[in-house]
Amino acid sequence: MSRYNFRSRPAKEDLPPPRTSKKRVKRSDSISHSALQQHPDVSFVSRPSTPIDAEVNELPKESGIALTNKADDTIVLSSDSVPATHKDASPTKSTGVWHDLQSFEPGAWLNDAAIFRVVTKLAARDKSFGVVDPLIVENFNRLSGPNWDARDLARDYFNKPKVLLVANPLESHWVLFLWERENKQLYLYDSLRGGTYEAAAITSVVNLVKVAFPNEEIPEPISKECPRQPNGFDCGLHVLRNADMLTSALMPGVPEPPLDPQEMRAYYRQVFLD
Numbered sequence: 001m002s003r004y005n006f007r008s009r010p011a012k013e014d015l016p017p018p019r020t021s022k023k024r025v026k027r028s029d030s031i032s033h034s035a036l037q038q039h040p041d042v043s044f045v046s047r048p049s050t051p052i053d054a055e056v057n058e059l060p061k062e063s064g065i066a067l068t069n070k071a072d073d074t075i076v077l078s079s080d081s082v083p084a085t086h087k088d089a090s091p092t093k094s095t096g097v098w099h100d101l102q103s104f105e106p107g108a109w110l111n112d113a114a115i116f117r118v119v120t121k122l123a124a125r126d127k128s129f130g131v132v133d134p135l136i137v138e139n140f141n142r143l144s145g146p147n148w149d150a151r152d153l154a155r156d157y158f159n160k161p162k163v164l165l166v167a168n169p170l171e172s173h174w175v176l177f178l179w180e181r182e183n184k185q186l187y188l189y190d191s192l193r194g195g196t197y198e199a200a201a202i203t204s205v206v207n208l209v210k211v212a213f214p215n216e217e218i219p220e221p222i223s224k225e226c227p228r229q230p231n232g233f234d235c236g237l238h239v240l241r242n243a244d245m246l247t248s249a250l251m252p253g254v255p256e257p258p259l260d261p262q263e264m265r266a267y268y269r270q271v272f273l274d
Contacts, residue, residue: 110236130160
């Protein structure tokens, strides 16, 4: 089976400063996701940069914003990419984790690296779960390379009975999908429910599953009940909480994770650090 490696090139500059107290956080400069560590010959460039500069009070009530730091961020997945370094010798800053930690600050949108790290740690508690990197979900249809085999890569991710997929459709809102291989069914966990982003999320995830299982009939995802977010920027926290609930379902005695936004930020920040 062929393997491919994906690395993120650091963003050219930080996001513009906020006009209010709400914080924006740039995606990790150098953290390598699990899928982005194995395959040397695939590359792609992200869609044109889209600065995220809307304040929370400018957002429609039904919309959430998920920060993936597309502002001035070109992603290159290739063997010659070099992880970024920081002038500060601090381990957290030199690895890019510093920026991911900032996304746990009050009012900030969780970035993709922070979400992927925490969901992967949660899934590790139950060996029946796998996790698909959000970068793969978002960019799967645009990957290319001399030895590129889409089905090969897709199957690398779907080698567990249950698979968690985190999607950020239209760069506007984080949602969580669960794939159950036995039932050949996708389930959608959305803390806002509905909106123009939902169709885009379903399309991207269903297409990825169809590549992994080309001979299977893949039905529409089933929407599952889950708590609603109280604002326009906590969607990433709810993705983590929903993943937490799913991966701990068979673990007796595990307390239910907090639902208060500030408690969730502190709780999952600690999971990130552990």
